[in-house]
Amino acid sequence: xxxxxxxxxxxxxxxxxxxxxxxxxxxxxxxxxxxxxxxxxxxxxxxxxxxxxxxxxxxxxxxxxxxxxxxxxxxxxxxxxxxxxxxxxxxxxxxxxxxxxxxxxxxxxxxxxxxxxxxxxxxxxxxxxxxxxxxxxxxxxxxxxxxxxxxxxxxxxxxxxxxxxxxxxxxxxxxxxxxxxxxxxxxxxxxxxxxxxxxxxxxxxxxxxxxxxxxxxxxxxxxxxxxxxxxxxxxxxxxxxxxxxxxxxxxxxxxxxxxxxxxxxxxxxxxxxxxxxxxxxxxxxxxxxxxxxxxxxxxxxxxxxxxxxxxxxxxxxxxxxxxxxxxxxxxxxxxxxxxxxxxxxxxxxxxxxxxxxxxxxxxxxxxxxxxxxxxxxxxxxxxxxxxxxxxxxxxxxxxxxxxxxxxxxxxxxxxxxxxxxxxxxxxxxxxxxxx
Numbered sequence: 203x204x205x206x207x208x209x210x211x212x213x214x215x216x217x218x219x220x221x222x223x224x225x226x227x228x229x230x231x232x233x234x235x236x237x238x239x240x241x242x243x244x245x246x247x248x249x250x251x252x253x254x255x256x257x258x259x260x261x262x263x264x265x266x267x268x269x270x271x272x273x274x275x276x277x278x279x280x281x282x283x284x285x286x287x288x289x290x291x292x293x294x295x296x297x298x299x300x301x302x303x304x305x306x307x308x309x310x311x312x313x314x315x316x317x318x319x320x321x322x323x324x325x326x327x328x329x330x331x332x333x334x335x336x337x338x339x340x341x342x343x344x345x346x347x348x349x350x351x352x353x354x355x356x357x358x359x360x361x362x363x364x365x366x367x368x369x370x371x372x373x374x375x376x377x378x379x380x381x382x383x384x385x386x387x388x389x390x391x392x393x394x395x396x397x398x399x400x401x402x403x404x405x406x407x408x409x410x411x412x413x414x415x416x417x418x419x420x421x422x423x424x425x426x427x428x429x430x431x432x433x434x435x436x437x438x439x440x441x442x443x444x445x446x447x448x449x450x451x452x453x454x455x456x457x458x459x460x461x462x463x464x465x466x467x468x469x470x471x472x473x474x475x476x477x478x479x480x481x482x483x484x485x486x487x488x489x490x491x492x493x494x495x496x497x498x499x500x501x502x503x504x505x506x507x508x509x510x511x512x513x514x515x516x517x518x519x520x521x522x523x524x525x526x527x528x529x530x531x532x533x534x535x536x537x538x539x540x541x542x543x544x545x546x547x548x549x550x551x552x553x554x555x556x557x558x559x560x561x562x563x564x565x566x567x568x569x570x571x572x573x574x575x576x577x578x579x580x581x582x583x584x585x586x587x588x589x590x591x592x593x594x595x596x597x598x599x600x601x602x603x604x605x606x607x608x609x610x611x612x613x614x615x616x617x618x619x620x621x622x623x624x625x626x627x628x629x630x631x632x633x634x635x636x637x
Contacts, residue, residue, distance in 0.1 A: 222402065223343040223413035227351055229400045230339055231358040233293055236393040237300055237331040238362025243382060246370045246485050248472050250379040251316075259472065261313055263594025266468055267587035268321030269328070270459070274583020276329030278576025282435040283330075284338050285573075288403035292330055297394045299327030304387035308380040332583075334576035337560050341572050342404055342422055346414025348564070349557050353503020356556040357496040367492070371471075371485035422569060438573040447566050450620045451559060451578050454515060456585030457617035458555050461522060461610045464589025466491070466548070473603040478535030487537065487545050494549025502554035511558030515621035518558075522551050523614030530604045562624065 248262055284292050303323030310316055336355045340348050366389075370382040405412050411420065442448040467488070474484035505514060525548050532541045563578060564571035593606040 221413045222408040222410055223405070225400060226339060226343050226402065227355060229396060230336070230355055231361075233297065233393050233397055234331060234336075234355060234358035235362040235365065236297060236390040237328050238359045238366065243304075243366070243370055243386060246367065246374055246471060246481070247379045247382070248468075249475070249481060250374055254379070255311075255313075257313060257316070258594075258598055260591070260594040260598045262316070263468065263591050265313075265316045265321045267464075267591040268317055269325040270463060270583045270587040270590055272322060272325030272583075273329040273332055274459070274580035274586070276326050277332040277334040277579045277583075278435040278439065278573050279432060280330040280332070281334040281338050281573045281576045282432065282438075284335070284403075285434065289335075289339060289342075290397060290401040290403055293335070293401060294394050294397045296327045296330035297390050297397065299330070300324055301387045301391040301394075303327060304383050304390065307383045329583075332576075333556060333560070333579045334572060336556075337563070337572035337575045340560075341564065342412065344413045345416070345419050347507070349506035349561055350500070350503040352557045352560050353500045353506070356503070356553055357499040359553070361492065361496055367485050367489040368482075371482045375482060435573055435576070438567075438570045439577050441570070442567060442574045442577065445566070447562070447624055448574065448578070450624050451562060452581035454519065454617040454620045455555070455559055455578050455582040457519070457613045458553075459582035459584070459586035460589035461526060461614050462552055462586070463583075464586030465526075465593050465606060465610050467586075468590045469593045469597070469603060469606070472597070474533055476597075476602065477533040479533070479537075483537065487541070490545050491549040491552055494546050495552035495554075498550030498552065498554045499556065501550075503557040506557040506561050510626070511561045512622055512624050512626070514558045515555060516618050518551055518555050519614045519618035519621060522548070523611040523618070525551070525611075526607050526614065527611035530602075530607050 248259060251257055251262055252259060280292060280296075303319045306323070307316075307319045310319060333356065336352060340351050340355070344351050366386065369385070373382045373385065402408050412422070470488050471481055471484040474487070475481050502514065502518075525544060529544060532538065532544055534541070559578065560571075560575055563575040567574040589606070589610065593603060596606045597603055
């Protein structure tokens with residue numbers, strides 16, 4: 203059954219920076235920063251948890267893996283829930299879940315507490331505010347500047363990392379690991395009123411059309427929900443999985459997750475400490491990755507509006523793979539100039555892959571693009587989960603992370619090949635509304 207549209211729209215066109223779409227993007231940026239706070243904690247608290255409870259790096263890495271898996275797997279369902287219940291309700295509920303899960307960790311005493319709270323509760327909460335959320339908001343509120351806005355919102359995660367990593371590292375060093383969990387919970391909770399007051403689910407709710415809408419490109423219409431949210435998410439997966447493009451995008455994005463959140467985001471601080479670097483210094487370097495990621499991701503969004511996204515992904519994955527292969531030779535007790543070069547270069551490339559991947563999903567899968575991207579992002583997090591757990595066990599078994607760095611670099615080169623193997627798009631055929 204096709205979607206049932208509501209009555210005639212009374213929305214009026216509006217353009218410029220005063221358009222409500224930019225307010226929605228600003229609130230989303232703040233909300234994503236709040237969600238990023240807790241996800242910045244694991245890499246800093248690996249050692250404190252290991253020393254207090256005696257839990258191995260592999261065990262803690264497994265709990266992080268559960269978080270990363272649910273962060274990805276819940277993403278397409280969250281996109282479908284936003285279609286049914288609205289962005290505002292889902293976003294506020296997610297922030298409350300993150301805050302509750304973060305706060306409850308201060309009372310954990312058993313490994314399963316870590317998996318339940320750090321893995322399951324916060325994983326579902328952050329999964330509701332993942333990249334699929336960005337795809338939903340951009341698809342509804344923007345017709346023009348989609349790539350740029352996607353880049354800006356994606357950079358919000360890196361901005362959250364930038365804000366929280368040095369703070370968490372200092373608090374954990376001076377006051378133990380529990381205080382950072384309380385601080386992160388409070389920050390996520392503080393964003394909830396902002397969301398409830400300012401967020402609107404669709405441009406029609408603000409009495410306008412989408413930013414940049416024209417008669418030829420009017421933007422996504424408001425539609426009545428048909429069937430269950432879970433059913434829509436699964437149907438989108440079934441249809442997309444029949445295409446070669448979906449598997450190439452999902453495979454490349456799985457490598458993206460493995461080589462960023464899973465490996466570097468989770469294990470860089472510990473790996474640098476293995477070479478004699480103080481944890482606070484290593485955390486500061488990881489935060490700098492976030493600084494340069496903001497610039498790199500926004501630039502990637504700008505380029506995505508102008509350059510073939512497949513070529514961008516080819517370049518991003520190739521350069522990332524080569525940089526990871528040289529990282530083991532750069533780590534030392536001090537920060538040498540060559541390591542600064544890696545931090546700057548790797549930071550610019552951290553999640554620059556997101557805008558072109560979102561664009562390819564939207565171009566290839568139309569109105570279902572946001573939900574399909576949710577499944578592609580689920581592959582991203584599955585790759586991150588495998589890397590987070592696998593690198594931990596490599597460290598426990600071999601005493602170093604060298605094999606993990608080389609393996610991730612090789613996988614990135616494979617992702618570059620998969621990206622360019624995606625067939626070029628053909629010009630869209632304009633279908634009259636009456637059809």
